[in-house]
Amino acid sequence: MSPSDRSRAEAPQAPSTGGVNPPGNVWQASVLSLFPEMFPGPLGLSLAGRALRDGKWAIEATDIRSFATDRHRTVDDTPAGGGAGMVMRPDVLDTAIAGVMPEGDARPLIYLTPRGRLLDQAMVRGLAEGPGCVLLCGRYEGIDQRVIEARGMVEVSIGDYVLSGGETAALVLLDACVRLLPGVMGAADSATEESHGGEGLLEYPHYTRPAEWQGRAIPEVLLSGHHADIARWRRAESERITKERRPDLWARHEAKQRGAGGMDGHPAAA
Numbered sequence: 001m002s003p004s005d006r007s008r009a010e011a012p013q014a015p016s017t018g019g020v021n022p023p024g025n026v027w028q029a030s031v032l033s034l035f036p037e038m039f040p041g042p043l044g045l046s047l048a049g050r051a052l053r054d055g056k057w058a059i060e061a062t063d064i065r066s067f068a069t070d071r072h073r074t075v076d077d078t079p080a081g082g083g084a085g086m087v088m089r090p091d092v093l094d095t096a097i098a099g100v101m102p103e104g105d106a107r108p109l110i111y112l113t114p115r116g117r118l119l120d121q122a123m124v125r126g127l128a129e130g131p132g133c134v135l136l137c138g139r140y141e142g143i144d145q146r147v148i149e150a151r152g153m154v155e156v157s158i159g160d161y162v163l164s165g166g167e168t169a170a171l172v173l174l175d176a177c178v179r180l181l182p183g184v185m186g187a188a189d190s191a192t193e194e195s196h197g198g199e200g201l202l203e204y205p206h207y208t209r210p211a212e213w214q215g216r217a218i219p220e221v222l223l224s225g226h227h228a229d230i231a232r233w234r235r236a237e238s239e240r241i242t243k244e245r246r247p248d249l250w251a252r253h254e255a256k257q258r259g260a261g262g263m264d265g266h267p268a269a270a
């Protein structure tokens, strides 16, 4: 029985969308939102959509408003201390969380917020290895601080900009996680060599046919069939691009290399 199956049995019923709940130990995403119809959205297509249909992961999106208790189904109120906008109420949110997270649910409860820790590939890998996640999407000015603390939420941002709601951030986080789940990507799409992989480098440039296009040729080495030369070229390009575009990543990569004893064990150094 998946965590969401259990929660439905024990908690108030809530309308869900995208509820594909295959039996077994699938990676389970629960999303709390005022717009549950936004899920699975684009994740119902392509790689993630196929994996969803194949039961490699599951998602249920729950309408926070269905946990409101007054006749107007109110989920927000004016900010204490004054100011613009509205704040989502802690009592409604807490009941909604209890509705999708049964006692002992091991999944992290994540509040998407521009104040959170920046999402990166290491966090994505950690989440993909776990049982799934519960995502709380804010609206308006955000949510009452007390429910963040009471529920020990992990606050995660997808970038230094402000979205109108957490739903698109949740879709980004889920997309990044789902593609790493076992059996979702084919061997051809392997995540081992791509940007933000284990080495912390950005990826080298890609080319395909035609060999010449608008007077631009594919770098000769890539057509040489010499695998070691190709690997060396790709490595050098990865390093050049990372150094040029992301000095922060390059500095981290160099520090890691120094910690690991320099270039020993380095594939291109062999």
Ligand code: SAM
Binding pocket: 111, 112, 113, 114, 115, 136, 137, 138, 139, 140, 141, 142, 143, 156, 157, 158, 159, 160, 161, 162, 163, 164, 165, 166, 167, 169
């Ligand atoms: N008043 C908030 C602030 O200044 O930090 C912004 C609220 S924003 C208009 C509404 C909701 O969008 C937030 O509660 C959050 O769930 C979501 N959101 C906005 N930007 C985000 C980001 N960069 N990463 C993750 N979630 C974000």
